[in-house]
Structures are given as C-alpha cells and as structure tokens.
Amino acid sequence: MSDDMDFEEGGTIKKFMFVNRKAPYGTIYALEGLEVVLISAAFDQDVSLAFVDDGVFQLVKGQKTDGVEMKNFSPTYRALEGYDIEKLYVDRESLEARGLTEDDLLVDVQVMSAAEMGDMMAQQDVVISF
C-alpha cells in the first residue's frame, strides 16, 4: 500500500475525555456514553474516560441483569483495551462515598484525587459529559 493511502497522516489528534457521572441501568446515559466512546475509537483520537459521582457504579464487578431483563453492558468496559482506550480515571472521593474500593472495579483504572481529575480535564481539547 502506498504512503498516500494513509490519509490519517498529518491529521490532528485531539485529546477527548468522556466524563461519566451516572449510574448504569437507572437511566440510559451510561450505555449511550459507552456507545459514543466505542464510536470515537474509530477516529484514532487520544481518548480517555473519567468516572465521577455515580459514574463509578458503572464499573462495579459482578453485575447480573437477568432479573431486570436488561443488557449487562459492563463487560464492554473490559473490551475498551482492545480499541486502544486504556486511560480510565476514577475519582477517589466518589468511590469512597459509595463504599467502594479499586478492588470492587472490573477494569484496571487510575484512581485519583479531585485535583488530579481537574488537571486531567483541563488538559483536554474536548470534554463530553454523560
């Protein structure tokens, strides 16, 4: 394949952060947000996900949705790695207020302080909130 087929070359890579602040299942935001994240993976951008407030509940291990007849989309978070989305940031205070620790989460994440989270957000070109 010739070099000029590589139309991505020279394209701008922007830093995109998806901020997840809603619990799964109670509203459609978490699932819709995840869909957008997966779509974004197709554009070869620098994507990160932040989990703040009830958003941390999206990552809780052991979700079992047979009883409510909804799709359990939590395994998808483990597949993000395969789309080169590996920057998952979790707000420590949100975890602690909800009785959770890093061990309760189904993916490897970076747990950080509010100040560190704020720094991460401030570095982004685009922040999209769900």
Added chain:
Amino acid sequence: MLHIVNKSPFDTGSLASVLRVAKKDGGAVLLIEDGVYAAVKNSATEASLKAAGMPVYVLQPDADARGLQSRLMEGVNMVDYGGFVDLVAGHDNVQSWL
C-alpha cells in the same frame, strides 16, 4: 405507608426527604432501581438507613443488576417482585418518591 425510592441518594435528595418526612410508625422504605445504591455497605448513606426507624427493603433483581449482591449493609430485607407486590398489598397506602 410504604415509601418507594428509585433514585440514587448521591444524585437526588429523595431518600433524605423520605427519612426526614416519613411517619415511622407503620412506615417502611422500599429501595428499587438506582435507589438500591443507598444500601451499599460502608457508603455515606449506610448510617442514615440504619437510623431510619422503619424496615428497609431492597429489590433483589435491581441490586443484582448493579453488582451489589455481596455489597449490601446488614439489616436490610431483600425482596423479589412477588415480595414487592406483598409489600404494596400489606400497607394501607404507598408513595413513590420520584
């Protein structure tokens, strides 16, 4: 009166309002949907539920969906959909705190 809460206590003040307003005598609280998050062990809301002064019920299928099977506090009562119906039938009236 049976008080049904379906919102996360970290997101809205529904549960706090129930615990503030509800008449404890003859009262009960049923946590469904995102309301079940209130009953997570070691959470900021555990103490307020312990002090509810009323029986607290949690809808099991909603807790399971959210991965909370082994993460709930002591002292709450798990119910299935049949138990939900029994609770509604067993109280004089019901309020859903939307």
